[in-house]
Amino acid sequence: MTATTGGPSLPQERRVVTAIPGPKSQELQARRSAAVAAGVGSVLPVFTTRAGGGVVEDVDGNSLIDFGSGIAVTSVGNSAEAxxxxxxxxxxxxxxxxxxxxxxxxxxxxxxxxxxxxxxxxxxxxxxxxxxxxxxxxxxxxxxxxxxxxxxxxxxxxxxxxxxxxxxxxxxxxxxxxxxxxxxxxxxxxxxxxxxxxxxxxxxxxxxxxxxxxxxxxxxxxxxxxxxxxxxxxxxxxxxxxxxxxxxxxxxxxxxxxxxxxxxxxxxxxxxxxxxxxxxxxxxxxxxxxxxxxxxxxxxxxxxxxxxxxxxxxxxxxxxxxxxxxxxxxxxxxxxxxxxxxxLDLNAKARHIEEVMKPRLLELREKYEVIGDVRGRGAMLAIELVRPGSKEPAPDTTAALAKACHSEGLLVLTTGTYGNVMRFLPPLVIGEELLNEGLDILEGALAGL
The missing domain is CATH 3.40.640.10 (Type I PLP-dependent aspartate aminotransferase-like (Major domain))
Incomplete structure (x- = not known):
């Protein structure tokens, strides 16, 4: 049997039908606050029901483009067939x-x-x-x-x-x-x-x-x-x-x-x-x-x-x-x-993700002074955000950029010693259309800062 991802049963499209987080996620968040220790944080309080390929679907029916892979865990896709x-x-x-x-x-x-x-x-x-x-x-x-x-x-x-x-x-x-x-x-x-x-x-x-x-x-x-x-x-x-x-x-x-x-x-x-x-x-x-x-x-x-x-x-x-x-x-x-x-030769797929994403990220660096550096390899890429005209870390800007991406249905993660790096870890099985759509959302979010 050929190894495949869990994605085909889940439409590979971004879909935003409520505010993010939506009402059902907010209800679950209230339950979580009462039952789960406060020290356990979450990047984005939307509650997942299904995931596969390059998307994560939540309890409100939103489908988010996944640029996080559960912190580089679901590289083969979520619920991969094999x-x-x-x-x-x-x-x-x-x-x-x-x-x-x-x-x-x-x-x-x-x-x-x-x-x-x-x-x-x-x-x-x-x-x-x-x-x-x-x-x-x-x-x-x-x-x-x-x-x-x-x-x-x-x-x-x-x-x-x-x-x-x-x-x-x-x-x-x-x-x-x-x-x-x-x-x-x-x-x-x-x-x-x-x-x-x-x-x-x-x-x-x-x-x-x-x-x-x-x-x-x-x-x-x-x-x-x-x-x-x-x-x-x-x-x-x-x-x-x-x-x-x-x-x-x-x-x-x-x-x-x-x-x-x-x-x-x-x-x-x-x-x-x-x-x-x-x-x-x-x-x-x-x-x-x-x-x-x-x-x-x-x-x-x-x-x-x-x-x-x-x-x-x-x-x-x-x-x-x-x-x-x-x-x-x-x-x-x-x-x-x-x-x-x-x-699926996921090494080749990771290299292709870099070929799609890195030139776009470098273009964004030329266009937006807030991006001080673009780095990484394969499907482990990042941008470091700084105060324009300097190398001073810009963690507040990074957090605002992540929030803007989340609101448009793009799941991104921040990182870095100074809290000023946005990292991109898409599943290696993600489709190119989703990759480009995610980058479009990122560019729109940068333009709105």
Whole structure:
């Protein structure tokens, strides 16, 4: 059976029939306010009933163009046929046994696929978990077990999760860390090559940023004390920052020369999102460990740490795992998602999305001074908004732009350390007409600022 998306049963069109949010969503929002903790936020309080292809339909009958994919999760589309087929069959067979009690083939098969798909031809093994944060935390555990060292190096603008250790790894205070400390120790932050904001300009960014980072590691931590260097090859929550070319290879070479485990956090950028299976492939980086989640299972909760077999085997038996890690239904969904990615060649589709979107975004930058930078790869693109005539971040303008897009039926997400980046993460199966219509809405919203 050919892998298809869940989209054909859902009309692939924008439809705005009420105010957004509509009356039914507002009623549900009142119920939510009474029952759900206030700390759980939402970008747009419309309540979803169906989604597929490139649209999300709400309880009021509005159909929104989806430029968010549930934060890069539904890359294969929502309810993709192969995901539903495989997950449904597994659901009917058994929902759980705990791999640590009685194992099952699906977990093993997902690990085999990860060994095949991730960069490098060395022997690899994987361990499966539930969330991206859990994967990152276990990557640190594994690196510490392997190196017998404690220190972990992370980067400015990085995001790695909301657990105690991953909050320590994450750079941004609000909303991720504020009031939740104290955080885990032995975490050290160094500069990242952020071309748009590097003081001496983008041309010197990679060389200077890598030199500063390496110097700080040597002087402030000692390379011999570092267990792992953890970095997103294309930074997500920090603002879709694409490190200047040459930065990642220099950091990876430094790690290798000093016996440090190099961890690529591909939770947002992995699984065809940037036009390659993994973003680190763009500069030929072969990480020691790679963490994945989000796009791995078509919407079901699953994550993984994959890496060199000798590193992955450093943890003692029983040291890794969790009750739900590698749940059989989630594993079946992952196999369906990978099937879809291959059969529909979603790497090519991501590159095509870039070919459609990036020229339009660059045109908008020339037309509207508020857009300071356009960046990203594949279907992981962003614009950074600034005060006209400067590089001063413009978070209020960014929020207003997002609100204007939402009111017209375009679901967009904001991000960035300064709250001034609008990111675009459409499903990789979205149609070109919807892409262009979404860009038209964005342009209209910019004109109305």
């Amino acid at each position: 995901v539903v087929r495989r997950a449904s069959a597994q659901l009917a067979a058994f929902t759980h046994s705990c791999f640590m009690v009685t194992p099952y083939e699906g977990y093993v098969e997902v690990c085999e696929k990860l060994a095949e798909l991730t960069p490098g031809d060395h022997a690899k093994k994987s361990a499966l978990f539930n969330s991206g944060a859990e994967a990152v935390e276990n990557a640190v555990k594994i690196a510490r077990a392997y190196t017998r060292r404690q220190a972990v190096v992370v980067f400015d603008h990085g995001y790695h999760g909301r657990t105690n250790l991953t909050m320590a790894l994450t750079a941004k205070n609000m909303p991720y860390k504020h009031s939740f400390g104290p955080f885990a120790p032995e975490v050290y932050r160094v500069p990242v090559a952020y071309p748009y904001r590097w003081l001496t300009g983008p041309e010197r960014c990679a060389e200077e940023a890598s030199a500063q980072a390496i110097d700080m590691i040597g002087k402030q931590i000692g390379a011999e004390n570092v267990a792992a260097i953890v970095i997103e090859p294309l930074l997500g929550e920090g603002g879709f920052i694409e490190p200047a070319k040459g930065f990642l290879p220099r950091i990876a070479e430094f790690a290798k020369a000093n016996g440090i485990v190099f961890v690529a956090d591909e939770i947002q950028s992995g699984f065809c999102r940037t036009g390659q299976w993994f973003a680190c492939e763009d500069e030929g980086i072969v990480p020691d460990l790679i963490t994945t989640a989000k796009g791995i299972a078509g919407g079901l909760p699953l994550s993984a740490v994959t890496g060199r077999a000798e590193i992955m085997d450093a943890a003692h038996s029983g040291g890794l795992g969790g009750t739900y890690g590698g749940n059989p239904v989630a594993c079946a969904a992952a196999l369906g998602a990978i099937e879809t990615m291959r059969e």
